[in-house]
Amino acid sequence: MSTLTAGIDLLPSAPSIPAARHLVLELLRAWGAPHDRDDAALLVTELVANVVDHVGGEACLTLELTASEGWLRIGVLDGSSVRPVVEELSQDRPRGRGLLMVQAIADRWGSEDHRGGKRVWFELRPATGRFGG
Numbered sequence: 001m002s003t004l005t006a007g008i009d010l011l012p013s014a015p016s017i018p019a020a021r022h023l024v025l026e027l028l029r030a031w032g033a034p035h036d037r038d039d040a041a042l043l044v045t046e047l048v049a050n051v052v053d054h055v056g057g058e059a060c061l062t063l064e065l066t067a068s069e070g071w072l073r074i075g076v077l078d079g080s081s082v083r084p085v086v087e088e089l090s091q092d093r094p095r096g097r098g099l100l101m102v103q104a105i106a107d108r109w110g111s112e113d114h115r116g117g118k119r120v121w122f123e124l125r126p127a128t129g130r131f132g133g
Contacts, residue, residue, distance in 0.1 A: 003068040004031050009060040012051050020048040034126040035072040039105050043122050046098035047076040055080045075121035083111050
């Protein structure tokens with residue numbers, strides 16, 4: 001498989017959350033990617049929602065996708081240098097489970113500094129036993 005890449009800038013606002021989800025689903029379908037599309041869409045939804053909830057502002061967020069050598073890597077870049085924190089589950093908080101889902105579903109994930117901000121990313125191996133979503 002050759003390397004396929006895509007990147008798009010989105011505003012850090014609520015309408016970008018479903019837009020990012022839709023873009024991921026359509027790109028993976030167009031690429032014929034053998035990854036679980038539903039997992040990829042769920043995880044990108046969580047990462048973009050985190051930017052909308054915790055960063056916001058006027059700056060763009062950037063969604064990056066790369067499919068190469070069997071792996072799918074999706075990154076969300078924003079202008080905040082504050083790294084994400086996986087929080088413990090709490091009955092007192094109805095939200096805050098997104099990174100726990102990323103940690104549980106992704107094969108690998110992490111965050112790194114990027115041009116004064118950060119990139120939060122996850123990687124998925126090809127789905128086994130089905131064509132993914």
